[in-house]
Amino acid sequence: MAKPVLYSYWRSSCSWRVRIALNLKEIPYDIKAVSLIKGGGEQHCNEYREVNPMEQVPSLCIDGHTIIESLTIMHYLEETRPQRPLMPQDCFKRAKVREICEVISSGIQPLQNLIVLIYVGEEKKKEWAQHWIMRGFRAVEKLLSASAGKYCVGDEITLADCCLVPQVFNARRFHVDLRPFPIILRIDRELENHPAFRAAHPSSQPDCPPEVAK
Amino acid sequence: MSGDNEQKPVLYSYWRSSCSWRVRIALNLKEIPYDIKAVSLIKGGGEQHCNEYREVNPMEQVPSLCIDGHTIIESLTIMHYLEETRPQRPLMPQDCFKRAKVREICEVISSGIQPLQNLIVLIYVGEEKKKEWAQHWIMRGFRAVEKLLSASAGKYCVGDEITLADCCLVPQVFNARRFHVDLRPFPIILRIDRELENHPAFRAAHPSSQPDCPPEVAK
Numbered sequence: 001m002a003k004p005v006l007y008s009y010w011r012s013s014c015s016w017r018v019r020i021a022l023n024l025k026e027i028p029y030d031i032k033a034v035s036l037i038k039g040g041g042e043q044h045c046n047e048y049r050e051v052n053p054m055e056q057v058p059s060l061c062i063d064g065h066t067i068i069e070s071l072t073i074m075h076y077l078e079e080t081r082p083q084r085p086l087m088p089q090d091c092f093k094r095a096k097v098r099e100i101c102e103v104i105s106s107g108i109q110p111l112q113n114l115i116v117l118i119y120v121g122e123e124k125k126k127e128w129a130q131h132w133i134m135r136g137f138r139a140v141e142k143l144l145s146a147s148a149g150k151y152c153v154g155d156e157i158t159l160a161d162c163c164l165v166p167q168v169f170n171a172r173r174f175h176v177d178l179r180p181f182p183i184i185l186r187i188d189r190e191l192e193n194h195p196a197f198r199a200a201h202p203s204s205q206p207d208c209p210p211e212v213a214k
Numbered sequence: 215m216s217g218d219n220e221q222k223p224v225l226y227s228y229w230r231s232s233c234s235w236r237v238r239i240a241l242n243l244k245e246i247p248y249d250i251k252a253v254s255l256i257k258g259g260g261e262q263h264c265n266e267y268r269e270v271n272p273m274e275q276v277p278s279l280c281i282d283g284h285t286i287i288e289s290l291t292i293m294h295y296l297e298e299t300r301p302q303r304p305l306m307p308q309d310c311f312k313r314a315k316v317r318e319i320c321e322v323i324s325s326g327i328q329p330l331q332n333l334i335v336l337i338y339v340g341e342e343k344k345k346e347w348a349q350h351w352i353m354r355g356f357r358a359v360e361k362l363l364s365a366s367a368g369k370y371c372v373g374d375e376i377t378l379a380d381c382c383l384v385p386q387v388f389n390a391r392r393f394h395v396d397l398r399p400f401p402i403i404l405r406i407d408r409e410l411e412n413h414p415a416f417r418a419a420h421p422s423s424q425p426d427c428p429p430e431v432a433k
Contacts (some may be wrong), residue, residue: 069318069325076317099286102288106328107273139273
C-alpha cells in the first residue's frame with residue numbers, strides 16, 4: 001500500500017496543521033513540496049490545479065483519493081484512523097475543539113495568507129495581517145479561558161492544538177504582540193518540544209531553505 | 215438549569231448573514247424548532263460589537279446557537295454539533311470519503327470565500343474598493359467549487375441527498391448576486407441553487423422570510 005502523499009509548503013500554516021495531525025496519529029507519509037514562491041508559485045501550475053482547484057496547500061493523496069482543505073483532511077484522518085484520537089468523545093467538547101479550529105481557519109488565516117497579502121499590497125500587508133490576527137487571537141484567548149486545560153480543550157491534544165501552534169508562528173512572523181494572550185502562549189510553549197510538533201515544524205521540512213533550518 | 219434542555223434552541227442571527235442562513239437551513243432540514251434573537255449588524259455600528267453579545271460570541275459575529283445549556287459559535291461547528299446530537303434527517307453521508315467531499319465544499323466557502331467578503335472586512339477594505347474585492351474572492355472560490363462539484367454533484371452538491379454543502383452553497387450564491395458576480399461560468403452551482411430555491415426548508419431560512427428582514431425587502 002502506497003504511503004499517503006502530502007502536498008505541502010514548509011512555511012504554510014495549513015500544511016503544518018496536517019503534518020502535526022499525521023505525526024500525532026503516527027501515520028507515515030511522503031511529502032511533495034509545492035513552492036508558493038518559485039516562478040510565481042507552483043500551486044498555480046496546471047498540474048497542481050488538477051490536484052487542488054483552490055490552488056493551495058495542503059492536499060493529501062490517501063486511500064486512492066485526493067482531499068483538500070486542512071480541516072477536511074484532519075477530519076478524514078480522524079474518521080478513518082481512529083487510533084490516537086485528536087477529538088474528544090463528548091459532543092459539546094468536540095464543538096469546543098471545532099470552534100477554535102474554525103476561528104483560526106476561517107477567521108484568521110484566510111485573511112493573512114499569501115495570496116491575500118499579495119492583493120493587499122506590500123505597503124499595507126503587515127498592518128493588515130496584524131489586525132486580523134490580533135482580532136482573532138482575542139477571540140481564541142477568550143474561548144481558551146473556558147476550554148483549556150493543559151491544551152486547548154482539556155488535557156489531551158486535539159485538532160485545536162494542531163491549528164493553534166502554526167497560527168502562533170504566523171503571528172510572530174508578522175510581529176504581533178502576543179503578551180495579551182497568555183493562554184495561547186502557554187499552550188504554544190507546552191507543545192513546542194512535543195516530538196510530533198517538532199517534526200512538523202517548518203524548519204524540519206525537506207523544502208525548508210538551508211539558511212533557515214536550525 | 216434543569217429546564218434548559220426543554221427550551222427551544224435560540225439562534226442569534228442577522229437576516230442577511232450568509233453564515234446565519236446556513237444554520238437556519240440546517241435547523242429547518244433537521245426539523246429542529248428554534249427561536250431567533252435578531253442581531254443587527256448595522257444599527258449603532260453593529261449590535262454584534264456590544265458588551266452583552268461579546269459574552270455570547272467573542273468573535274463578535276453571527277450566528278451563535280444556545281442549545282442544550284451551551285452556547286456554540288461558528289456555523290460549521292454548530293452544524294456538526296447538530297449532526298452529532300440530532301442524527302435524524304442526516305445532512306452528512308455515511309461514507310468517509312463522501313463526508314470529505316461535503317466538508318471540502320463547506321470549507322472552501324466558509325474559509326476560502328465568505329471571510330474575504332464579510333461585512334467587517336469590506337468596511338476595512340473601504341467603500342471604493344469593496345465591490346471589486348468581493349467579486350474577486352467570490353469568483354476565485356466559485357471556480358474551485360464548480361470544479362469540485364463537477365466530480366461530486368448529483369442532484370445536489372454531493373450525490374443526490376441534501377448535505378451541509380448545500381446549506382453553505384445557497385447563501386453564498388445569494389451573496390455572489392449581491393455583488394453582481396457573473397454566475398454564467400458556474401452552471402452546476404446555478405443548477406443546484408435553482409433546484410433548492412423552492413425547497414421549504416431553504417425558503418423558510420431565506421433572508422426575506424426572517425423576522426428582522428426590513429419590510430421593504432421582504433417578498
